[in-house]
Amino acid sequence: MTLVLFLGFLPTIARAQQGDSPPSPKAGTVLHTVRPGDTLFDIARRYLGNPFRWPELFRANSSQIANANLIFPGQKLHVGADGRPTFSPDMGAVAGPDTAATPTRAVPLGRSIAGQSMSVLENSTLTGRTLRPTVRQGEMAAAPFLIPSRSRLTGGELVARADPTVVSAATLRDQFLLFDEVDVLLPPGIRATAGQKFGVYQLGPEVRYGPVRSRVVRPAGVVQVVALGTGRAARARVTAMYGNLKRGDILVPMDSTPSPGTVRPQEVTDGPVYEVAYVAGGVVLPTLQSYVVIALPKGATSRVGDIFELLSDGSALTHGRGDTAPANDVAQASVVKVTSEGATAVIFGHQQPAVRAGMRARLISRMP
Secondary structure, three states: OOOOEOOOOOOOOOOOOOOOOOOOOOOOOEEEEOOOOOOHHHHHHHHHOOHHHHHHHHHHOOOOOOOOOOOOOOOEEEEEEOOEOOOEOOEOOOOOOOOOOOOOOOOOOOOOEOOEOOOOOOOOEEOOEEOOOOOOHHHHHOOOEEEEOOOOOOOEEEEEEOOOOOOOHHHOOOEEOOOOEEEEEOOOOOOOOOOOEEEEEEEEEEEEEOOEEEEEEEEEEEEEEEEEOOOOEEEEEEEEEOOOEEOOOEEEEOOOOOOOOOOOOEEOOOOOEEEEEEEHHHOOOOOOOOEEEEEOOOOOOOOOOOEEEEEEOOOEOOOOOOOEOOOEEEEEEEEEEEOOOEEEEEEEEEOOOOOOOOOEEEEEEEOO
């Protein structure tokens, strides 16, 4: 049985297996017919706008789902009534607006896009709880990205720890800690003000995909200006760390790209297939919350919030006869940053600990 892992202590939701169809649906209730490969996680993302609301689907369909790990193609699951969410943490599905039971709080599921009115949520709250953004701001800020190999990342520089006492050179630290005050050189041409924030970046390895060469840039942290010196000199405080900050790290003005709202990506059929160019961290078995960078060939586009499925090639079943098994669905990743060279995505679910550079990445959901 193929398993999908999710954050925290959520149980795994297995992909749908073959089985029998459920009883006839209740009148007035919107239904979803389970297809091979469906999970409660995916269905909650599509209809409720938040994949982590899958327990509400499980409770509302408990009469035909005995085990949350097992749903079957052909089953018809209650997912809402009259195009509205009708679930709350304390109640099951509501049959419709005419039910005698106390109605749960319900809001429209957002504007219609391309005829789909149930998978887009924008500026809404469900069951009294504000929807989380499609991508967290922290995921965007900490995401590594690619630049052309011959390009230079120009900016300011971390120079030294600011220490008001007289210390010997042997005790000076080349690495910095959270809340340290550091002396910096601001980027050329920047007229900074007290309180302004700068991203701290480090150049990573060069990566190749096909004939293309790119350079990895890794965010290391954030500093905030506390005082200005003369010329480009300033003093700043470390306010966030994503890695080891050290002397010589590059200062660049913070990216002002706003965090996405609550609009959800739309399912894509036969989406384009690209290549994973880089897996961050050098870990042997990348898992949930690991970053991958997907190379975007010339003319290809992606948006923050897009979802990719990572695929590994199937095994050869015979020797020299061209009999190869289908590709394996390894993981799912959500795009958190896009540059001209690639799309950085964070892994939010996987079936196999087999994420690696060079594997294929297929677009399965696109932001409208």
